[in-house]
Amino acid sequence: MIKLYKYLSLTILAAFLVTGCNEDPNPGLDDLISPSTTPPSISTIEPSSGGLAGITVLTINGSNFSSDQSKNAVFFNGVKGEVLSATSTQLKVRPPNVISDSVQVKASVFKVEDFSNIVFYKLAPAAVEIFEFDPANSGTPYGITVDANENVYTSVAKQTGAGIYKVDPQGTLSLWAPKGAESFFSSLTMGPSDVIYATRRVRAIFQVSEGIASSTYVTYTASIGGAASDSDFDQNLNLWVGANGNILSITPAKVIQAFPFDGNINAIKIFNGAIYAIAASNNQQILWKVPIISADNIGTPEVYFNFTSEVDSVIKLNDISIAADGDIYIGTDAKEDPIYVIHPDKSFEQLYPGIIKSTVNSLCWGTGNYLYMTRNLSNDFTQTIIRIDMEKPGAPYFGR
Template sequence: MRRSTLYSTARKLLAALPVGLLLGAFVAGCEDEPTPSLFDPNYVSRPAPVITSVTPPDTFAGIGIVTINGQNFSSTKEENLVYFDAALGTVLEASATLLKVKAPNLPKDNINLKIAVRNADKFSNIISYRLLEAVSEFKLLDKAESPWAVTLDAQGNAYISFVNNNVASQSGVAKFTPDGTRSSFSPKPTGTPTRYTSLKVGPGGFLYGLTLERRIIQIPAAGGNPTNWVVLPTTTTRLYDMDFDREGNLWLGGNNPEVYRVKQDKTVRNFPFVANVRSVRVFSDHLYLAGNRDGAEKVWRFQIVSADQLGPEEEYFNFSASPFGAGGAGVFAITFAADGDMYVGTDAPEAVVVVHPNKTAEALYPGLFQPKSLSFGWDKSTYLYAIREASGGSTQALLKINTVKGGAPYYGRGDN
């Protein structure tokens, strides 16, 4: 009882005290504690990094390796931050005087390149740098137009089979000159198809097209209406892709028990070959065929002995057995560089794979592609063109790829 009375009296006394007096007492109680400070009078900053040179003078965004020479870098990779404007490069090697950095995917002129080093309170000097575009989207098609096949002539003009997704009857083949000038080259194929699965420039400048049927379509060199050039006799034949050899013979394949040779006089010869062929390419007097047989994705080849004779079948590359063929990924396009590298278009995450002559393979420009790659064409310089089919969130597009090397001859357009 006595304790309760004392507690009640204390509460009354506190309530009667002025608020200012209570606050004063609180503040006075805090005055004895020092105010914390972040300043360390004993801290000594590392010297600011210095850039003396950067090589090469420019490189490809997203894939190029930049060598930076200078002073006061950290030999620990993670302690160096290399900025390309606001984007960070990936430091691959580091010493006190040299950094090797993978450039970010920031194609741009006049980038401010600078370096920050941990425990240095100042950035380096700034160097102006340029990152080039290794892969770009061909922006000259309308948004409603989806590209499906591409080829290029000897003058660098691109011919693109496209589908107008709003008005199918307005689909066709568009021609683009090297300076980007567009013209309507040919209307859509006659009949039901709205697009071509394959286009190739052939002798005389004629454009040849396939529509997953048994007919081979020809378009005049100056453009115009398509006509049936050759119709194969078997009604179940389905032709998907084709290529010319150095003698002007056209080789064709599809999901058939045979491949076909058509001479310029329109005579046809069949050669047994059971597979679902999706890509045909002639390189170094060999006929290359890519597709699926018995569930395996492969590239085969035959020596072209003559228009009437092929050598024995060879398995050139087993894509399914490679690391890139995991999960059932397929081969949808092949072509060759002049040095013998084979470029493979796939629906694997690595949408373009390079197979070297020794059969080792690597992804082209990792991280810069989305699957799947359907159709290839190479200009007379270093640019490979590829159709990307819309899948997995990617949009249908024509890609322009700087391979930094020339393509192998396309004999139909007169290459040697």
């Protein structure tokens, strides 16, 4: 009887051990993969011509993606992008800051063993230096403007050979006009017949033509207005000037009209029949809108956006540029992400976070999708000109 009990006990123990081995509480990696599931496939990536690294939201078309956004991953030369939305046939992805003409793009889906096919795609830098300015040799650039052929002009300060320099689209630097009495111009505005109009914070506007040193275009007294900081043309080729405590209009016949203004203006732009001016007003940094009625009449200035109260109480506004869709770009003295976008609904955001890492001196939109920026000197950067791909055109410009 004792032997029988002993035999039964061993039989029960063996059965228990066999049953326990059939239930693995810690499944291996193979159990997380569904071998029968078809891997994802990429057919096309839009825009087909390429995108901006870290910026452009790409549309990846294909099949066998997960409609659950979190279960998809897309890699660019092995670096994961940010999946923003997903269906079974399309992914919206922001790529990482990987720059190459032939980035390897592949996708994966959670619990699917194989990656997709590889598609090669071009990711370009969002911001590039158009010429490597060296203070000891090529000088230091300040005010900038752009002509109808996308040549960039800048007022360059240096010990010998200062003047207005041209950087062509291929990146070649050449002297366009020798300097006059100025050390440099803080603002340049391209005018009709490729004549440049310049300011340097005195009560005068200067005129520069190719091969000729700058000369005085108009001057005015303190009774008319304060020192001029910036200018822009309207559709009638009246030159509007932002000054300390005034807005000035100058007709093609050089008739000057002054309008009192509550603030010291740093920069102005003309858009849709109005002057947009950034100014220091009552210790606040404000973007103003001033309707233009005629060369000798303007509407009541209105606060379009109070940067000090809405964004930051310390940052200073240095320059302004406007897109065709009405977005307003303000260059500031912020040391990182210095350009802010003010949308028509008055919402705002920083332009291309993490891409631009120095304060703004000047801004100027070219003939297409490029916004040019004079980057200020800092501990880590020389003062130079940066070309920013905005992926959209600027507002109409009447001077060129």
